Amino acid sequence: MEKLNLSWKSVLAVCFDGASEMYSRISGVQSRCKGINTKILYVHCFERCLNLVLQDLKNSLMFDFFGTVQLLYNFIEGTRHAILEQISKIVATKLRILKSLSRTRWACRAEAVAALKLFPMSSNIALSQNFEFFIGIELMHPILQMIVKFSKLLQDPKLDILTAMGEVRHLR
Known part of the structure; x- marks a missing residue:
């Protein structure tokens, strides 16, 4: 000062x-x-409070879902990424890249779920996979998008406390 x-x-x-x-x-x-x-x-800090709430949610309700998202990322990026790049060049399509999760940056989780949601899956593949995982993608995608929007709003240096409190109530 x-x-x-x-x-x-x-x-x-x-x-x-x-x-x-x-x-x-x-x-x-x-x-x-x-x-x-x-x-x-x-x-x-509202941003920190939001992160703590989301950590509790992840630790209690969504561990299997986010654990599966991270396992998919590890599997594809660790062993299959180069193969997928070659295939995408052959079929002339843009390769969608999965995102790794972050403990504190929920925007990374939103990006990872969005990439999975947009990933083209045939009905045969979808039927052979875990139904709850696909429900998790459908449920978590809009929730994570709202959280990312809210998180960015909280980082705005022009944000005042009354607007922040109103947005917290709105997000609830």
Whole structure:
């Protein structure tokens, strides 16, 4: 703040993730900020909250689904990618590339599911696969698209707290 020649008295709130170094009232960054300006409010980062909720969802409900998505990626990228590239050149079509999952970046999950959703599968292949997995693709695709849109909105530097709170309610 000093380097930018800004006054701490004009700061209304500080926003951090849930790390104790940040939010601790005794020795965290929040307490240091309040030491300078007692009126500063601490706001837990909505983006981090969203990520924590999604992590719980992944760990409890969707492990098999996302585990299968990652296994498909590992199998194809590890052993079959070059073969698929050759086939796509022969049939003159664009190769759709599966995406690896990320623990914290849900946009990667959205991209991976979107790639699987768009992947052309014959009815014979679909019938031989796990029905729940295909239902998972159909259910998770729109949900993940909403999450990515919401996540990008939360990263907008012009976003104000009231709009963010309204968007949280809307996403729920």
